[in-house]
Amino acid sequence: MTPLRRADLPTPALVLDLPALERNVAAMAAWARDKGVALRPHSKTHKSGEIARRQRAAGAVGICCAKLGEAEALAADGIDDILITSPVVPGQAVExxxxLARTIPRLAVVVDHPDNVDRIAEAVGDGGIDVMVDIDPGAHRTGVASASAAVALAGRIAASGGLRYRGVQYYCGTLQHVTAAGDRRTALAERADYLRTILAALAAAGLPAETVTGGGTGSFAIDAELGVLNEFQVGSYIFMDREYRDCEVVGPTFEQALAIDTRVISVNTPGRVTIDAGLKAMATDAGAPVVLSGTDPASRYVFMGDEHGMLITPCGGSDPGLGDLVTLVPPHCDPTVNLYDRYVVVKGDAVVAFWPVTARGRSA
Incomplete structure (x- = not known):
């Protein structure tokens, strides 16, 4: 049987470079071992049981899921230690x-309101579930907004029969893509000082945080220097994307493992060509993709509708030809992955596997 080649794939295709992925997973695991911290990668990036298993095999203590539906899908695929990083509030969702807590060895969830604590305690009964206090780092998305509120909520959890108070979550999502490393470090240091006041208040109340979880690909190395977090929720490091390529790197360097293969479908205007990847092929919240290979890397991408994109060749450059393969770096990897049913896993030009996006669309 003739091996399938990357050049034979229908496009657009979500392509995963297996050796680069493996090196990224190994690099982050080695960093965590060296720092003596726990690694709990965030599966909202990949939504994949296969990738989560590889992260666990490399030493991760468990994984994170953003939503309950993701956790259900990955638990059904064999993942047995999950932290859900968004509050689970509606009645049917709490049930x-x-x-889910009865089907896997360890399930944890974050809360930021006493009513939510009571509802979860009632639903879980004596079954038990680990619960973390979600702390607002200043974005006002979720999380308690003061040390006194954190102490009160931790006390409510600890007093509930079926709930196990485990610590706090503190995720500075708005700081992950601050371009300059110095500016990022300054902002993270200020937020770490605030977190220290909350941890001190919890300890003084007899409710010390066993686990302090948070961080991300843009902040993990700085967070480790600051010494407050002891569990890291890094996600995008396994793939990378244009947003993180635009940031000044701190810590280990990770490779571009995720890409979108496209083809040139029209060449009738000199200096610009049309490819078969538009709004439906990638998330657009972070702007346009950049060229990884197949044409001049300085070519500028412009969205041209649902199915089409345009590449504008720089002055003096050569246009790619009709049917040529052009590979793009996704602007934002997490929501881009959610647009596809599968990863095309490659080694060089050889297609070696197709991995399902296990939790695609599981946003509820």
């Missing part, structure tokens, strides 16, 4: 949470 699903309780059922």
């Amino acid at each position: 699903r949470l309780a059922r």
Whole structure:
């Protein structure tokens, strides 16, 4: 049987460079071992049981899921230690949470309101579930907004029969893509000082945080220097994307493992060509992709509708030809992955596997 080549794939295709992925997973695991911190990668990036298993095999203590539906899908695929990083609030969702807790060895969830604590405690009963206090780092998305609120909520969890208070979550999402490393470090240091006041208040109340979880690909190395977090929720490091390529790197360097293969479908205007990847092929919240290979890397991408994009060749450059393969770096990897059913896994030009996007669309 003739091996399938990357050049034979229908496009657009979500392509995963297996050796680069493996090196990224190994590099982050080695960093965590060296620092003596726990690694709990965030699966909202990849939504894949196969990738989560590889992260666990490399030493991760468990994984994170952004939503309950993701956790259900990955638990069904064999992942047995999960932290859900968004509050699970609606009544039917709390009942699903309780059922999920009975199917895997460890399930944890974050809360930021006493009513939510009571509802989860009632649903779980004596079954038990680990609960973290979600702390607002200043974005006002989720999380308690003061040390006194954190102490009160931790006390409520600890007093609930079926809930196990484990610590706090503190994720500075708005700081992950601050371009200059110095500016990022300054902002993270200020936020770490605030977190220290909350941790001190919890300890003084007899409710010390066993686990302080948070961080991301843009902040993990700085967070480790600051010494407050002891569990890291890094996600995008396994793939990388244009947003992170635009940032000044701190810590280990990670390779571009995720890409979108496209083809040139029209060449009738000199200096610009049309490819078959438009709004439906990638997330657009972070702007346009950049060229990874197949044409001049300085070519500028412009969205041209649902199915089409345009590449504008720089002055003096050569246009790619009709049917040529052009590979793009996704602007934002997480929501781009959610647009595809599968990863095309490659080694060089050889297609070696197709991995399902296990939790695609599981946003509820």
